[in-house]
Amino acid sequence: MRSQLFSRPAWAGILVIAVLAASLPLLHLAFPAGHTLHVSSYAIAIIAKFMCYALAAMALDLVWGYTGILSLGHGVFFALGAYAHGMYLMRAIGREGVYQSDLPDFMVFLDWKTYPWYWSLTEHFWYCMLLVVMVPGILAFVFGYFAFRSRIKGVYFSIITQAMTFAFMLLFFRNNTGFGGNNGFTDFKRILGFSLTEPLTKAVLYLVTLSVLLASLMLCRWIVSSKLGRVLQAVRDSESRLMFIGYDPLWFKLFVWTLSAVLCGIAGALYVPQVGMINPSEMSPANSIEMVIWAAVGGRGTLLGPVIGAFTVNGLKSWFTAAFPDLWLYALGLLFILVTLFMQQGILGLISQLKKPKEIV
Known part of the structure; x- marks a missing residue:
């Protein structure tokens, strides 16, 4: 008998929150x-940004929480999706840039005369949306195939994986790559x-982001509750035993790794028009490590936990960087240590423990 995606209380909670x-x-x-009853534009923008982060955290949880593959490089997939969409947004500026040229301002500044070949067709929205899926997906497939x-x-x-994202960050910082160097894309x-x-x-854009987040949650939950999901969890728990009974873990890991990268790329594509910029700092190893912290704080291996963790950690970050800008990294490190030592199942695990009836001695 196939298990349901969520329990009735979980469905009710998701519906109310949605x-x-x-x-x-x-x-x-x-x-x-x-x-x-007015909701400020700042609140709309920051919640939309947090939803993009939540989608990225959920994508990471798919490979880490359910398959046992800890990635410290998911920031590169997020940034590549953002850059792919950003290429279209840069082309859509037209002649409204500072230099009033058909080329983006950074290309004019560097005395470029034409677009590089890899900018071909990027004036078309549909093509860039294809790049959003294909670029992170192909990179993840090739990287994962040889690694696995x-x-x-x-x-x-x-x-x-951390070395990969660091290498891409250094590459995109170069002006001659055609992606804006350290300034990246902006002024959409x-x-x-x-x-x-x-x-x-x-x-x-906010409602599209919310819809994609909910649809991705349903897709990931459907995968992990299926027979495929049970194989993925077997890879996490005992890969050697899985191989002994005749399964080849390579293709299962490659599938979930590639899907996770694609979801992360989509999160980046939704992020860039709402934030208004993308630069190579999004590929920094620290950003990928933060994604791991979001999943750990919320509760890895739950899908909903990383969503909660992304909102919780980034909410704290917004408050800390305004009130105590010099202390945020210390607070983040302390939070991760406390979760690792005392809340290994994260916020969702803590809630589950509190809901369990205490045994009578």
Whole structure:
């Protein structure tokens, strides 16, 4: 008998939260500033950003929490998806840049005369959306194939994923790569002909992000609750025993690794028009490590936990960087240590323990 995706209380909670989240941009549009029910544009922007982070954390949980593959390089997939969408957004600026050229300002500044070949067709939205999926997916497939075929696992795999994202960060920092160097892409004007500064456009982007997050949650939950999901968990728990009974873990790991990278790329693509910029710092190893912390704090191996963790940690980050800007990294490190020592199942695990009836001695 096939298990249901979520329990009834979980479905009820997801539905309530989804409805409340979907109502926020509507309240922003319906009521003027100063009204009791008005939701500020800042709140809309930051919640949308957190939802992108939540999607990335959930994608990481798919490979770490359910398959036991700890990646310290998922930031590169997030950034590549953002850059792929950013190429379209840069082309959509047209002649409204500082230099009033058909080329982006950074190319004019570097005295480039034409677009590089890999910018071909990027004026088309559909093509860039294809790149959002294909670029992280192909990189993950090729990288994962050679890594998994070589039986690289554990801390060694984590190290090479961190080396990968660091190498890409250094590459994208170079001006001659055609991706804006250390400044990256910025000053976006419109998407599909609609101004990015318009409240309605921001509301639509917010609702699209929410829809993708919910759809990805359902997809990932369907995968982990299926026979495929049980094989993935067997890879995590005892890969050698799985091989003994006739399964080849390579293709299972490669599938979930590639899917996770694609979801991370989609998260990056949703992130860039709402934040308004993308630069190589998004590929820094520290960003990938933060994704791991989001999943750990929320509760890895739960899918919902990383979503909670992404909102919790980034909410704390927003407050800390405003109130105590010099102390955030110390607070983040302390949080990770406390979770590792005392809350190994994260926030969701703690909630589950509190809900269990205490044994009567």
